[in-house]
Amino acid sequence: MILENLRNSGRLLFQVVGPGDMNKLSSGAVTGSNSPGISIALVIILAVVISLIVIAIATYFFSRYLNEKFEKTQQLDADNIVLASREKAQLIESEAKDNAIKVLRDAEIDIQKRRGELTREDDRLQKRRTELDHRIEKLEQREANLNKRQSSIDKRLNEIEKMSTKQLEELQKVAEMTTEEARQELLDRVEKESRNDMARIIRQIEQEARIEGDKKAREIIATAIQRVASDQVSEVTTSIVNLPGEEMKGRIVGRNGRNIRAFEQAAGVDVIVDDTPEAVMISCFDPIRREIARRSLDRLIQDGRIHPANIEKVLNEEEREVQRLIVEAGEQAAFEAGVVGLHPEIVKMLGRLKYRTSYGQNQLSHAVEVAKLSSVIASELGANIELARLGALLHDLGKSMDHNTEGTHAKIGAEFAKRYGVNPKAVNIIESHHHEVDQESVEAVIVEAADAISGARPGARREDLEQYIKRLRALEEIANSHKGVQNSFAIQAGREVRIIVTPEDVDDLAATYLARDIAHQVEETMQYPGQIKVTVIRETRAVEYAK
Structure with a gap:
């Protein structure tokens, strides 16, 4: 410096x-x-x-x-x-x-x-x-x-x-015959006088009732089916999302799986990306969440902006849209069935059935169809048409919430309907359409018959014939494997198994235990929709021949 x-x-x-x-x-x-x-x-x-x-x-x-x-x-x-x-x-x-x-x-x-x-x-x-x-x-x-x-x-x-004993001995001395002899003489005299008349009258009444009942029942059911004339139910909630190309799978997964993790966490579903060409699968036990996820993924694929921030935004928007569609579906179903005055929460829960299927049959369409069938049958029988429509429309209401609630769908639906002020007779129709409780009205029987017609008519449901027969045979084999069972029959499309037991081997108390054991075994070894009723029949017959 x-x-x-x-x-x-x-x-x-x-x-x-x-x-x-x-x-x-x-x-x-x-x-x-x-x-x-x-x-x-x-x-x-x-x-x-x-x-x-x-x-x-x-x-x-x-x-x-x-x-x-x-x-x-x-x-x-x-x-x-x-x-x-x-x-x-x-x-x-x-x-x-x-x-x-x-x-x-x-x-x-x-x-x-x-x-x-x-x-x-x-x-x-x-x-x-x-x-x-x-x-x-x-x-x-x-x-x-x-x-x-x-x-x-x-x-x-x-x-x-x-x-x-002393009095009987004195009476026998006076009458000069024993008690058994007196009883037998009286029974023989009464039986001789009334046997022929009673048998003839009973056979005549049974034959007339059977002929008239079968004829009337066939007419009513045929008229109801012809008047409703529903199409085959083929709508099924899909879980397959089609892609424009294989490269879209990589964009859906994202870097180090960031996008697919964000989507699964926000939507509550599982996205399965496998070797299926130009398609991914969405898996979830809740049909509503699965539908929201499917619509959101379709929209994200069309938009092209697949990242965590946009995923959450699209899911929220599609959830609001699906809730709106659910309410509209419930209102439309009530309008088609001719039922008015339902609580908004019941309408909303009814609309959720749009995304619920049973063996390929859409449950909302099934409910509307049962309501129409019930109204026709009720009009033919002179029953309460409005009550039959209401109970029929809401009979499967519990299926829209039974995935996260304990109990059968009939019981769940009845409790929900009762909570929002539905007619008590309609609540009984809902709860008794699978015989879980006693039916209190003729409308409950009508709804049960309409439900069976809607589910059993050709084209209503899809189930492999071989699997169906295997399920029925498995029910009968489980019943026949128990000691004292004479014969068993799987009826009502596998919803009930009736077991005939040998009265000498199985008493009344053992019959109750047998029904419980067979029901437990069916629960543990079989997969089936709804519930299966186990009925054990023990009958004692006394047969004599006149020579």
């Missing part, structure tokens, strides 16, 4: 004196002239040099002073930081000690509280034990009193039996 200042000073001197003066100075210095101009120039030069030296020295010491002052400032800042850190560390240590003391104190309070609860519980148990001992003593006393009474009653019964 000093050399740089000297150079700058030399340049300044050269500019002040000029080149000519410098040459003069040089020549004068050589010749030794004492010219006044030369002396002044030398003085100026010396002054400038001295001033430059002084400036350089001052600059050096000033920069050194500044450096020392900066170092002291830095050191002071560092000391302040260290001091603040120490104070903060002491504060944190103090807070940690306080927290530890507080936690220890809370733990001691909790321990004391638990000890108190245990003491109270021990006292309560001791009190209960004392009460139980007292009750046992009372029961023992009561048992002793009962034994005394029983002994006295036995004595009186013996006396009564002796008196009855």
Whole structure:
């Protein structure tokens, strides 16, 4: 820095004196002239040099002073930081000690509280034990009193039996025949007089009732089916999403699976990306969530912007749209069935059946069809048409919520309808259409028949014939595998199995246990829709031949 200042000073001197003066100075210095101009120039030069030296020295010491002052400032800042850190560390240590003391104190309070609860519980148990001992003593006393009474009653019964025997002996002496002989003579006389008439009347009534009943039933069912004339139900909620190309699978998955994870987490479904060409599968037990996910994925594929932020936005929009479609579907179904005045929540729950299928049959279309069939049958029989329509439209309401609620769909639907003020008779129709409770009206029987017609007519449901037959055979094999079973029949499309047992091998109590065991075995070994009713029939017959 000093050399740089000297150079700058030399340049300044050269500019002040000029080149000519410098040459003069040089020549004068050589010749030794004492010219006044030369002396002044030398003085100026010396002054400038001295001033430059002084400036350089001052600059050096000033920069050194500044450096020392900066170092002291830095050191002071560092000391302040260290001091603040120490104070903060002491504060944190103090807070940690306080927290530890507080936690220890809370733990001691909790321990004391638990000890108190245990003491109270021990006292309560001791009190209960004392009460139980007292009750046992009372029961023992009561048992002793009962034994005394029983002994006295036995004595009186013996006396009564002796008196009855004496009276019978006296009567037999008077009538000159025994009790069995008198009973047999009376029965023979009555049987002889009434057997022929009773048999003839009973056969005639049964034959007429069977002919008329079958004829009337065929007419009513045929008329109902012809008047409704529903199309084949083929609508099924799909879980397949078609892609414009194989490269779209990579965009759906995203980098390191980011997009597919975000979609599955937000939608609550599983997206299956496999070797199926230009398609992915959406899997979920909830048909509503599956439909929202399918619509959202279709929209994302068309839009092309597949990333977590847009996925959440599209899912929210499609969820609102599906909820709107559900309400519209419920209102449309109520309008088609001719049912008015339903609570909005029931209409909304009814619309959810649009996305529920059973063996390929859409449950909302099935409900409307059953309502129409029930109204026709009710009009033919002179029953309450409005009640039959209402119960038929809502009979499978529980299927829209049975995936996350315990109980059968009939019971769930009945409880939901009762909660929102549906007619109690309609609630009974809903709850009894699978015979879980007793049917209280003829409309309940009508709805049950219409439900069977809608589910069993050609084209209504899709089930592989071989699987259907295997299921029925499996039901009968399970029933026949138990001891005492004489025969078994799977009826009502596999919804009921009737078992005929040998009365000598199975009594009434054993029949109840047998029905329960077969029901448990069916639950554990078979897969089936809805529920299966197990009916055990035990019948004793007395047969005699007239010779």
